[in-house]
């Protein structure tokens with residue numbers, strides 16, 4: 149699926165739509181350059197689970213949120229992983245992050261997912277690519293592995 153967003157709110161809305169289709173164990177992999185809107189997207193996604201994200205220092209790699217899945221009327225844990233500070237493209241090959249990325253009892257959202265090596269990508273993943281068109285416009289491409297929508 150492809151979208152063009154021309155406001156922060158619209159990016160959050162697109163993320164919110166995706167959130168409605170997520171279930172425990174899903175992993176959302178975010179790709180896009182600095183300022184392309186990855187954190188904005190995470191914010192919109194988290195809001196669907198009644199989580200209000202607050203700004204935190206960029207050296208924090210893992211944040212754990214406790215939310216609520218309204219459609220399933222159940223609790224929901226979200227891991228927000230931001231790999232910006234870690235190594236280079238495709239370098240992360242295991243370690244502590246794996247415990248979280250492969251957790252089937254949480255929803256995982258990864259910023260700078262291109263830092264992960266191939267074997268660190270869970271099979272059931274949804275890739276979201278954000279591209280800067282200009283100061284207000286973002287091209288958002290969502291590829292859902294489970295639907296073979298490539």
Ligand SMILES: Nc1ncnc2c1ncn2[C@@H]1O[C@H](COP(=O)(O)OP(=O)(O)OP(=O)(O)O)[C@@H](O)[C@H]1O
Pocket residue numbers: 153154155156157158159180181182183184185186187188189232259283284285286
């Ligand atoms: N349509 C849009 N969608 C999202 N953000 C937008 C849009 N138009 C402008 N922006 C601006 O782009 C920036 C996006 O910041 P955000 O922190 O979400 O990006 P990021 O990809 O997480 O960056 P980083 O790589 O530093 O983590 C914000 O300053 C926001 O105001």
Ligand SMILES: [Mg+2]
Pocket residue numbers: 186187188259
């Ligand atoms: Mg960010």
